[in-house]
Amino acid sequence: MKKIQKFFGYCCLLIWLSFGGCSDQLPPTISSSPQSNNSVETSKPMITNNEPPTTVINAVRQEVEKVTAIEASNLDIQDSEAKTWSDGCLGLAKPDEFCTQALVEGWRIVISDSSQTWVYRTDGEGRVIRLESQR
Numbered sequence: 001m002k003k004i005q006k007f008f009g010y011c012c013l014l015i016w017l018s019f020g021g022c023s024d025q026l027p028p029t030i031s032s033s034p035q036s037n038n039s040v041e042t043s044k045p046m047i048t049n050n051e052p053p054t055t056v057i058n059a060v061r062q063e064v065e066k067v068t069a070i071e072a073s074n075l076d077i078q079d080s081e082a083k084t085w086s087d088g089c090l091g092l093a094k095p096d097e098f099c100t101q102a103l104v105e106g107w108r109i110v111i112s113d114s115s116q117t118w119v120y121r122t123d124g125e126g127r128v129i130r131l132e133s134q135r
Helices: 002-018 054-068
Strands: 076-085 104-112 117-123 129-134
Touching: 054 076, 054 104, 054 117, 054 129, 076 117
Parallel strands: none
Antiparallel strands: 076 104, 104 117, 117 129
16 A cells, blocks of 8 residues: 555656646756857847946956066056857867856957057956957
8 A cells, every 4th residue: 555655646746847846946047059159149148237347357457467467557448348158168169178068148358558459258257268369
């Protein structure tokens, strides 16, 4: 008799779960179609502010200063644009590098010291910074 009760309990639980008994407790998901382009940009990035946060600007300035020894105070932001990158490497994966496969909200920052210009990609907080190009 106990086996029948146990079996019936499992069946009820399975039916309850299959009809979404816990669906209101699951976190929302972001769905997107796979893209082969390394810098996927959605039509409207989720970042609502048109200007990057100060933390992002400062992180990019510090990165340029670290790489070039040009003082951060001598660097000017020429352009900034909110972007949605295709992966955790901001669409700039190195050969044999593993990148998280999730969309990343971030920024494309153009910075200059008036003789050279760098284009950087960042995540939304400026924790991940990648050099896109240098002119």
